[in-house]
Amino acid sequence: MQIPDYYEFLNQAKIISGKKAMEHIPFELRGYDAQKPLVVTSRALSESGLIKKFIGAFKDSAVTLGGIFNDVRDYAGIGLARDAAFLYRERGCDSIIAVGNGPEVDVAKAVNILVAEKTDDLFKYFEGTPLKRHLKPLIVVPACCSSGMEFTNTVTVDNRSLTSNFLYPDLAVLDPRMTPAKSRDCVAESTVIAMAHAVGAALTDIHSPMIEAYAHSALRYLGLHMTKGLKKPGHVETSLALHNAYALAALAFSNAPAGMVHLLAVELARATDISAGKFMRILLPYKMAHMMHKKMKIRDELFLALAGYDEYAATPAKDRSRAGVERVLALLAGLKGMMPETMKDLKVPKYKLGDIAKAASARSGKRYSEADCKTVLEHAWEGRAF
Amino acid sequence: MQEVIGTNNRMLEIDLTAKKFQVTEVDKKDRDLYLGGKGLGLKLLYDRMEPGLDPLGPDNMIAFTMGILMGTGAPCSGRFEAITKSPLTGAMVTGTCGGPFGMAVKTSGWDAIIVKGKCSAPTYLYIDSKGVQFKPAKGIWGKDTEAAQAALLKEGAGAIVIGPAGENLVKYANIASGHRFLGRGGIGAVMGSKNLKGIVARGNEFKIVPANKKKFAKANKRFFKFINKNPITSGSYRSFGTNANVNLSNASGILPVRNFTGGSHGEAHKISGETMAERFHTKYDTCKPCAILCGHRGTINGKEHHIPEYETIGLMGSNLEIFDPAQIVEWNELCSKYGMDTISTGGTLAWAMEATEKGLIKTNLKFGSPSGVSEMIRDIAYRKGMGNDLAEGSRAASKKYGGEDFAIHVKGLEMAAYDPRGCVGHGLSYATANRGACHLSSVLFSLEAYLGMASPYATRWKPFMVKFMENVLSAVNSLHICLFTAYAVFLEPPLIKLTPVPLIKQLNQNLSLVALNLMDVSLWPELWHAVLGKTYIPYLGMLKFIKAGERVHVLERYMNTREGISRKDDTLPRRFLTEGRKCDQKEHTVPLEKMLGKYYRLRGYDANGIPKKRTLKRLNIAIQ
């Protein structure tokens, strides 16, 4: 472990994980002296019966649910946030519970800003006015899959994102009744996103033991449980372990600068309406191959996390970084058949790669040069090795 | 004046980069399988273009096809087709236009023109029976469509030109020919990207004579009789033009109001065809030749203007909550001069107004007030300020600024002026139409909402009806003949004429398979076989004609899936899947998922919407 240079790390969220975790929400709400939460969830979840289980967890408690806003689909728009905020004010709620992943949590965070700051213009915070004080209590209950952004301090509404330390959820509840996934694709996508975030955090240039610790345990959980989770998406214990990995990866990712894989995947997803997870699965191997090609240092901890101590001790020191990369590729190979390997399979038109690279490198604040982004994209497009 | 019997199958392939052209022959098998017009154009591009290329790059090609009915005297046969890969949707787009250019090219002896490559400097093409001349367009580059058109028409009978919008690669720029337009999908931008200002054809060098004159005359006479008897083509269209639909859409609650939130509006009658006919004492101003005469011209505060079509009135009028016809005529004039598709412009402006209302973007556009609209149209055409983003279309603009849930488009093409929540079958047709949210893919809203021949909210037989109508209309677009003749051909044969409408509705509701197959659409194939001199077998000929339509539709779908289109794109804007219309207490939404799976099975697509190998083989489409 090197001597840590300057770093900052914040994890605002209290995490409750395990059997009957949701039943603790009323107690935690008493801690924030809130008794009437607004629940934001998606139409699919409320139809799948998970919301019935969620409501059952409030039996014999002093909590009345101010309303179940279940209009969120797969896009977080300002219209939805305004409707939910109107419901929040109408019912006089005092806290927000987001049940689900990605868009639901984004709408919940947007509602939190609207009601806490008592405003209707959300986008002035996106254009510079800072969030100054703590918002209303926000509880996140992930379900089935995860977009990796639930626990982070970023909110993405109408394709615009805002990062602020007041946007961390106050409480994250991982309950084995909610975590089992319905389909293998959804597990594949969530694990790939977590893997990309964790590897991105582990290999960042700034060295921080905190990020190291989170990324390490995220990778260890993924290494142990990913293959089983893909075979049996409904398996309760594995899905709970994987959800812990998603949480760890998200927290490591939100404290580290965004990796190139994440930036490119978000831009590609916006240009082609295909989910970002699929692009991360395609781009990750080529990003690492690109780093090896440019002789950038890949820390041995990657191999240590994925392989475990005895294998780590058995391999000679100079091969450990390459072995780490191979172990990641081996894990990704487990996704054969579930996710396309090259962008050609996804039929992404080649002429669009130019401006995607430009947008991604601009968003990374020039940490990644446009040329690097373009080369990784081109290699990923044709599936050509370095 | 030489004579052409039937069709001479001559084609011009123009390479703009090398400034060379080549005369080739239309393959007999293609003519038989794909008829002409839209079908032939798609097949020509299918053989020459490989997928994944940049629509605004030099490798993209435009195919102009004339169809075999043109010049023969058949009713409403003055329209030509253009096919290319659309910069707006990234998929194939086919458009039709009734301007004089088609007739001029056909009477110059050409059945189809294919343009590829890119000119180094702005040029325009001069076409006559001998071939093509490349002429510098420095003088007319930057001019609006009317001025450019006037300059080109000195050299030939018909011309197409692009306006400043096409030159600035506005994604929904259109092509003008006379006062008619090749509107949708941004074909003008493709010509702009090739530095091609326009094409003029000398015309009047050949006379087109049908091979079997006697049979052709008989069928033609029956066609004219049907058109002049049908209440729609001879009644409401001839007197009020397509704007006869404004009151009908308003009454049936499918008129787009305030970016498709409301279905009807109290003041809608102010912009209806009837009011405009009275106020502007309209005269005919149509494609030539036309038997229906639906286009109109009127004097508006002293000057002669073309009366806008229903789509323009819907999208730039009620959709922006503007109910002053003179104002809409002015905007329609602006869009025509700059060469921009009024449907996409109206849809994008409506999105911009709602985005401003919700704080996503800063513009002075507001629903109900015309302030700032003309300036914004100019900014879009010259890509200035916010106009530069709006010129990319409402999909790209909503991706950049957010508001995707109220960007009303499918696959990037802005939606036409019919709210699918009032005719759910047409909602399915919007989702599965090959070029995007197009109302002409299967004109189901007229069966469901206008004519009451199917119940608007039922979903049971709708996938079958959409497929049947898509096949027939694709075949009609491959003749080519104007789609409005469909009302005469469908509704006039004795079988349909005599059964009362409610009975047809019950039939369509429960036995749609039987009802639709009883439709006698033999008039079109009869004309086709008469012109080419082939023998027409009464019932089998019609089935072969409809199968050709299916082949054309599935080929276009197959070409689109190679560009990445799949089930994820066959959807509707979230507004139609989640919210009800303001004018509808029961708040109906479009139950798309219930119909899409069945539609794919009927079409022979797999679960992801890709045509199966078996289907392609059955329709003998060669797999590349």
Add this chain to the structure above:
Amino acid sequence: MNINNYPEIKAGKDFISKIYVAIMLWIVGRAIQAASRVDKEVKKEFAEFPADFMMCMSILPFGPHMVVGKDKNGKVKYMGWNPQGKKITLTMNIKSMAAAMQVFTFQESTTTAFAHDRFTVDGDIVQGLAVVRVLNIVEVYLLPKIITKLAVKRYPKWSEMSPLRKWVGRIIIYVRAFTF
């Protein structure tokens, strides 16, 4: 936006668990009172508590309660189920009805329940741990071995609690607990 599409939802009631937990609390309360007379280890534990010791175990937020404490002359008594009007020195709350069910259906032993944060203790933690030890012993007496093995961290071997003492104690406690 029609807010009646999103109705307010009151918290449901789960009567069966409530009654079951109330009965278990009553039995354990009475058993503690009986054990404090019969078992010398329990007597030793209670001896160290101050004179005004009054413990209340309840399920949040308004679940059943159990009050046990020393009365005027220092004897441990089960003070009924209503904490009002009594000066409580030690409160042990179980966070939710579901957590209580976990403990009282022996899916989690009391010590694992503590480790899983099911309890909150207001007052002197030493007394709290002593009460847990008392609970373990009482459970050994009350329940057959196969169940108690789940509930207790380590089932006492014969050397610590001879079978004679266990059976005699068990009979007396049952008699005392269920006779008023």
Add this chain to the structure above:
Amino acid sequence: MAQMITVRIKFFSGIDKELKLENYDPSKGMSLSIPSGKRLKWALKHAGLTDFSSYAYFRSGERISTWSKLKQGDEVSCLKPSGGG
């Protein structure tokens, strides 16, 4: 005497000219008071229309036929059918 209900009928596509209605306001239409339970056909005859079959009738967004019953406060639009496009 049967209980009277008021119904409003709006005529479009030039029908009001054919019926030679004076100062007809298209946005408000023509209001009739007819006995309740009467069908649309009766009301149209009352308004002076003769041949019913060639027109389309709409009530609150849905197409109705000439023999459907009228209720209090109904607003029926009556116009010539058209195609679309």
